[in-house]
Amino acid sequence: MRLEPTSPDDFLTLRRLFDEPSFHGWGAPGRVSDELIHAKYLGARLPDVECYLVLVDEEAVGLVQLHTTGGDDPGIDLILTPAAQGHGTGRRVVEAMIRRARERNIDRLTVDPDAGNEDGVRFWRAVGFQPRATVTDDVGREPSVLMTRDVEPAGNEAAGRSDALTPASHTSRRQGPAAPIGVDADGIANTGH
């Protein structure tokens, strides 16, 4: 699994992902338009929103975002294609994003799955997020569950099940621009360069 920051060159890859029926309704009602892909998912909102393609065997199988502004704590959003689910990829992505959050001096992350997305809530619990509140007054959105997880100091990653992923070694880029985040088959993190 490898995370690659998106760029305008990735439009067709994003278009293909958002054409998956399972992506409809994620991030916006219905099928996401070309304009919205350009506006939200190709890097235009950096550094406030980092958007990464999730690559497995170099095939794009999902998207993950780290957003650091807005009214709430910094948070992540994640979606994988159905074929990519259930193989541990989601957990690896979360571990990589926890490392990225640590680099950006973020000490707590939020997620907000729809309350009706019980599988999503179970996943976030399994990777260390605790439910804090049910949000019912977000206009235009169905009720969601606000969940948080502390970003533990490096070497103290016991909140989720740790596969002893080595912390990424690119600390010199603290708060720098998003860069590829790689995790090889043995779970050893590298910078992808």
Ligand SMILES: CC(C)(COP(=O)(O)OP(=O)(O)OC[C@H]1O[C@@H](n2cnc3c(N)ncnc32)[C@H](O)[C@@H]1OP(=O)(O)O)[C@@H](O)C(=O)NCCC(=O)NCCS
């Ligand atoms: C939620 C999602 C990101 C999980 O990714 P995944 O690769 O399928 O999850 P993993 O295989 O890494 O599972 C990680 C852990 O979560 C648990 N988990 C995942 N789905 C689960 C479910 N439906 N019920 C219970 N536990 C679940 C797994 O058991 C696993 O725990 P373990 O490692 O202790 O065995 C993915 O299924 C997805 O994209 N779903 C659609 C979009 C979505 O719901 N996004 C999240 C809400 S915003």
